[in-house]
Amino acid sequence: MDLRPEVVFLGRAYTKPVMNRICGLRFLRQSCSHGERGFLEVKSSNSIATTSSEGIDSVAPRMLLGNASSNTNGSSSTARFWISPEENCVLESCEDEYGGIIVIPEKLPWNTNAFAYVLQESLSSWKMKGKKGIWLKLPLGRSELVPIAVKAGFKYHHAEQAYVMLTYWIPEGPCLLPANASHQVGVGGFVINENNEVLVVQEKYCASTSVGAWKLPTGFIHESEEIFSGAVREVKEETGIDTEFVEVISFRHAHHLAFGKSDLFFICMLRPLSNEIKIDEQEIEAAKWMPLNEFMEQPLIQDDNMFRKIIDICIARLGKRYCGLAAHQVISKFDGRSSSLYYNVVEPQDFNCQGV
Numbered sequence: 001m002d003l004r005p006e007v008v009f010l011g012r013a014y015t016k017p018v019m020n021r022i023c024g025l026r027f028l029r030q031s032c033s034h035g036e037r038g039f040l041e042v043k044s045s046n047s048i049a050t051t052s053s054e055g056i057d058s059v060a061p062r063m064l065l066g067n068a069s070s071n072t073n074g075s076s077s078t079a080r081f082w083i084s085p086e087e088n089c090v091l092e093s094c095e096d097e098y099g100g101i102i103v104i105p106e107k108l109p110w111n112t113n114a115f116a117y118v119l120q121e122s123l124s125s126w127k128m129k130g131k132k133g134i135w136l137k138l139p140l141g142r143s144e145l146v147p148i149a150v151k152a153g154f155k156y157h158h159a160e161q162a163y164v165m166l167t168y169w170i171p172e173g174p175c176l177l178p179a180n181a182s183h184q185v186g187v188g189g190f191v192i193n194e195n196n197e198v199l200v201v202q203e204k205y206c207a208s209t210s211v212g213a214w215k216l217p218t219g220f221i222h223e224s225e226e227i228f229s230g231a232v233r234e235v236k237e238e239t240g241i242d243t244e245f246v247e248v249i250s251f252r253h254a255h256h257l258a259f260g261k262s263d264l265f266f267i268c269m270l271r272p273l274s275n276e277i278k279i280d281e282q283e284i285e286a287a288k289w290m291p292l293n294e295f296m297e298q299p300l301i302q303d304d305n306m307f308r309k310i311i312d313i314c315i316a317r318l319g320k321r322y323c324g325l326a327a328h329q330v331i332s333k334f335d336g337r338s339s340s341l342y343y344n345v346v347e348p349q350d351f352n353c354q355g356v
Contacts, residue, residue: 090121090122090125090126091104091107091108091118092104092107093122095131096133100132100133101133101134102135102137103135103136103137105142115148116148119148119149123168127170132170133167133168134167134169134170135157136149136166136167136168137163137164137165137166139163140161140162140164143164149166150166153168154168155167155168157177182261183262183264184257184262185221185227185230185263185264185265186219186221186263186264187219187220187265187267187268188267189218189243190268190310191217191241191269191270191271192272192318193272193275196291198216198290198295199217199239199277199287199288199289200214200295201215201216201217201238201239201279201287202214202286204283204285210300213298213300214300215300217239218234226340227248227327227340228245228327228340229245231243231266232270235270238283239279239284240277241275243271243272244271245268245270246269246270246271246326247269247317247325248266248267248269248325249268249269249314249317250266250309251264252267267314269324296311325343325344326342327340327342328341328343
């Protein structure tokens with residue numbers, strides 16, 4: 001019987017030219033942090049005792065990864081082995097500014113057994129070096145590695161559409177890694193035209209208590225989107241009306257809402273730049289310009305202390321008795337990035353804000 005097992009060698013350092021000269025040798029993936037190292041796959045004789053070529057020493061199997069099995073005619077079989085590495089092999093990574101490790105997701109081993117082994121070797125190495133928090137980002141296409149990482153002691157941190165982030169805290173004591181985002185951010189647009197009419201909508205999908213009520217256009221801001229541009233976008237998407245941001249009039253902070261997260265909701269005063277309404281038929285049932293007095297008289301407004309207060313503030317802003325927060329671009333030395341700082345500016349000689 002011609003038993004020709006497949007042997008996987010882990011950890012020995014070979015250059016690609018040498019590897020190419022070895023009969024049946026195939027370079028699978030570079031995965032170690034030092035030199036040109038990788039997982040090697042070769043065809044060997046049935047003794048599986050040694051493999052030697054141009055400086056490659058004889059080595060013995062360290063661990064059997066799979067049971068040998070014959071095919072239907074009994075003429076061949078496949079077995080997988082790991083070979084003891086000459087030196088520890090660790091996942092490719094970089095350090096963060098806090099003494100932690102960020103694993104490079106593009107450099108992860110493709111073989112699950114190899115990943116399990118190298119992950120344990122990496123943790124041992126990082127512990128010896130006094131590292132602290134480990135960040136392991138696993139792309140959606142590598143989801144088979146998630147249970148391996150969890151079994152090794154990693155914990156879920158957060159997930160997005162394209163990946164899941166896991167963390168491992170090495171030192172004893174409480175984990176000091178920052179938690180996942182705790183808030184979601186929403187915006188509402190208060191748009192009033194020269195006829196003293198407010199832009200309002202009726203949503204297709206809403207709570208039973210809000211059916212038939214007219215409300216301000218609202219929505220959530222996108223990742224890396226400014227509050228003011230998010231408000232302009234939401235109004236445009238829901239009603240087709242182009243607007244210009246004026247000020248943040250007020251904001252609400254609530255807790256334990258969607259997915260147990262806290263919620264920040266910003267009311268923005270916007271100046272209309274167009275008048276023709278074209279609704280988003282997927283989310284909006286209807287939209288129109290409603291006289292301000294009629295809007296205020298709705299039970300939804302009159303019976304809700306928060307909404308009534310918001311409208312009172314908006315009316316005070318229209319009467320120049322209140323100043324909201326305008327967005328100002330500033331650069332901080334702490335991170336060197338441009339940020340939006342919201343504040344109001346009132347000239348000493350003028351106690352009224354500029355008109356809308």
